[in-house]
Amino acid sequence: MKTLSILGSTGSIGTNALDVIARDEAEFSVAGLAGHSNIELLRKQIERFRPKAAAVADEEKAAALVDMLGSSSRTSVLFGEEGYRELAALKDVDMVISAMSGAAGLLPTMAAVEAGSDVALANKETMVMAGDLVLEKARSRGVRILPVDSEHSAIFQCLEGHPRRGVRKLVLTASGGPFFRRDAADLEAVTPREALRHPNWRMGSKITIDSATMMNKGLEIIEAMHLFSMDVDLIDVVIHPESIVHSMVVYRDGSVLAQMGIPDMRIPIAYAISYPERMDLALPELDLSAAGALTFLSPDYEKFPCMRIAGEAARRGGTAPAVLNAANEIAVEAFLAERLRFTDIPVIAEETLRALERGGTFSMKAVLAADRWARDHAKKRVDTMQKAGPPRTKESGPAPARESNNNKDSGRKIQ
Ligand code: NDP
Numbered sequence: 423m424k425t426l427s428i429l430g431s432t433g434s435i436g437t438n439a440l441d442v443i444a445r446d447e448a449e450f451s452v453a454g455l456a457g458h459s460n461i462e463l464l465r466k467q468i469e470r471f472r473p474k475a476a477a478v479a480d481e482e483k484a485a486a487l488v489d490m491l492g493s494s495s496r497t498s499v500l501f502g503e504e505g506y507r508e509l510a511a512l513k514d515v516d517m518v519i520s521a522m523s524g525a526a527g528l529l530p531t532m533a534a535v536e537a538g539s540d541v542a543l544a545n546k547e548t549m550v551m552a553g554d555l556v557l558e559k560a561r562s563r564g565v566r567i568l569p570v571d572s573e574h575s576a577i578f579q580c581l582e583g584h585p586r587r588g589v590r591k592l593v594l595t596a597s598g599g600p601f602f603r604r605d606a607a608d609l610e611a612v613t614p615r616e617a618l619r620h621p622n623w624r625m626g627s628k629i630t631i632d633s634a635t636m637m638n639k640g641l642e643i644i645e646a647m648h649l650f651s652m653d654v655d656l657i658d659v660v661i662h663p664e665s666i667v668h669s670m671v672v673y674r675d676g677s678v679l680a681q682m683g684i685p686d687m688r689i690p691i692a693y694a695i696s697y698p699e700r701m702d703l704a705l706p707e708l709d710l711s712a713a714g715a716l717t718f719l720s721p722d723y724e725k726f727p728c729m730r731i732a733g734e735a736a737r738r739g740g741t742a743p744a745v746l747n748a749a750n751e752i753a754v755e756a757f758l759a760e761r762l763r764f765t766d767i768p769v770i771a772e773e774t775l776r777a778l779e780r781g782g783t784f785s786m787k788a789v790l791a792a793d794r795w796a797r798d799h800a801k802k803r804v805d806t807m808q809k810a811g812p813p814r815t816k817e818s819g820p821a822p823a824r825e826s827n828n829n830k831d832s833g834r835k836i837q
């Protein structure tokens with residue numbers, strides 16, 4: 423039997439993971455569940471899976487959860503950053519599913535690795551911010567990091583059983599998001615509601631906006647660079663609107679191995695937690711004749727500059743990817759709060775990245791300091807942009823013109 427904990431159990435990946443676990447309770451048991459603010463859902467999960475411990479955002483939520491669970495509950499309730507780290511490091515846990523959203527996932531994931539648990543990694547921010555540090559710690563603790571992100575799970579599967587020297591490059595597929603076919607000129611006015619309507623995947627709001635700006639693919643390039651020790655220039659992106667081919671590996675002899683499946687996150691989650699076994703998920707089978715034509719197109723790096731910006735952060739290395747990630751999180755938050763235009767998200771990310779000075783030694787402390795600095799910098803920039811005029815949306819009509827992102831490099835392709 424495998425004992426698992428889930429960081430971010432109340433989210434999209436977390437609830438899918440519990441759905442997978444519930445399909446084989448003879449094989450899996452749950453030791454810890456961490457949510458954040460949705461304590462009503464967490465209560466239901468605790469009552470259903472009876473973990474040893476649970477964790478929430480703060481003391482107030484912890485007290486409310488304890489109340490809701492009643493005196494007969496055997497689940498101890500932790501809270502705050504320390505509580506999350508404690509939950510991630512529980513004894514006798516075989517694997518921690520890392521599925522919090524954003525930079526908050528980094529320290530608990532590192533705590534799980536330090537405690538010697540394998541990690542099923544959905545929280546790509548962990549790799550983006552501190553891939554080298556987390557992988558180095560995993561090596562020294564003999565811990566496995568198994569990808570949950572569908573593209574990385576696909577590449578992981580396509581690499582299995584093949585000597586690495588035969589690999590020429592990796593190809594990440596991208597759905598293209600909801601605005602793939604929109605004119606560049608229309609993107610300025612898109613609303614959060616439109617951007618949250620992803621064509622193929624139901625995910626948390628942060629990653630859904632990242633899919634619309636294609637920053638998600640940028641972050642995934644950095645994630646793949648670390649997980650598969652691959653030069654960033656050997657990671658290509660291809661738009662594949664049907665989301666059936668989840669990614670590919672190109673070998674030296676010209677062979678291309680691809681992994682396919684219906685777009686359902688339970689498949690990569692199940693593979694990560696049951697590796698190397700395959701679970702019977704009883705999902706609808708992929709019917710290629712019903713799927714019709716599969717299309718593959720080049721990304722538009724001018725319309726969606728986030729992939730280029732992420733490539734620059736990856737090449738720069740050090741704390742640059744952490745800065746990119748933090749600035750993007752602030753920009754996405756501001757866009758969702760209708761304080762920023764959709765097209766200003768890459769502007770904030772790029773400007774913050776360019777304001778970063780050369781760093782010293784790369785360490786967890788430096789990553790956390792860079793994350794704080796970038797948030798602060800990006801927030802100030804959002805404020806000045808907002809003062810220049812409210813974001814223009816279809817509902818509110820045109821806003822005054824603002825300075826544009828005058829970047830000569832835009833449109834360069836990452837190859
Ligand atoms: P959701 O927004 O659906 O869920 C996020 C989870 O993290 C919730 O449990 C939430 O708790 C918790 N959370 C939010 N903020 C904090 C915080 N500050 N501290 C601790 N916990 C927090 O996100 P997703 O499930 O979509 O994504 C989770 C991660 O997986 C992300 O890194 C994403 O990039 C990655 N991923 C997701 C995919 C998907 O299909 N959804 C695909 C590939 C990767 P609560 O709801 O209780 O507030």
Ligand code: MG
Nearest residue numbers: 571572573642
């Ligand atoms: Mg993905």
